[in-house]
Amino acid sequence: MKDILYKEGWLNIKTDPAIDFVKEIKYLKEKKNVVLLAHYYQTNDIQDVADYIGDSLGLAQEAKKTKADIILFAGVHFMAETAKILNPGKKVLIPDLNAGCSLADSCPPKEFKAFKEAHKDHIVISYINCTAEIKALSDIICTSSNALAIVESLPKDQKIIFAPDKNLGAYISKKTGREMVLWNGACMVHELFDLEKLLNLKIKHPDAEVIAHPECEAKILDYADFIGSTTALLNYSKKSKNKKFIVVTETGILYQMQKNSPEKTFIPAPPDNSCACNECPYMKRNTLEKIYIALKYEEPEIRMENTLMEKSLQPILRMLELSEKLV
């Protein structure tokens, strides 16, 4: 299997059209003692077969404590890579190796190393949406759930580089009143929300609360009634007395919002064009068919150099420890 040829990031094997993927996935998970972890941005059918659905922090915590022999990560590459770093002895599978991330891609290790060297007295906090190479160059990893608490936990005079998301960095900087050196990276999905269209939607639905992910630009966040990670947005929509929400993040989260609050209305915020651009094209590469093939053939597998895994582990563990204390 090591020499297997992937076609477009997965085994791309012709499957029998009669196969019931849901049934087969459940059977193979049980038989091989697999835990299927899925991010909220996965399609509804994948969320329905997952053992755990969560945001980046929840998924990393779940990966850390799993007793399963195999982890199948229905998310993007940096998430599966994080699960592998936390479990070097386990097999970690991803349905499609090409499920990348524009934000992780916006921070190449060579350039980041030079950037870090130009700010020698700074501590490096990196958002988990980055490659293992960037994690290895960082002091602490954070997610959108714990970035604020982690930055606030550092001494006031500690100089900070925040990478790679400039929008999350600017939001944390504004909340804490701390200046941080920001890497100029962004998520292609969260950068596409259009302010004028959002305001028009708000005029049409004046009773709706705007809830947004902090990867959005400041001009969008300025109009949000609540800002938080995908899990925080979901929890807010459950707790709020409001009955209508304009949701400014990837549309996958709307499935759990609607499931948890069937009496409420959730409206996806519009992007600045007519395509389905608030769907993450990387997250949406995963399908039930690819999950079935991955479980059956135990490929594609995340394979990493031991030294890279060792170097990138400490900053992730620091995040998990701080999260337990602070969040």
Ligand code: 13P
């Ligand atoms: P969270 O999972 O932290 O909400 O981040 C969203 C995201 O863009 C994941 O790629």
Ligand code: SF4
């Ligand atoms: Fe990356 Fe953005 Fe997709 Fe998340 S939504 S995986 S940050 S491109």
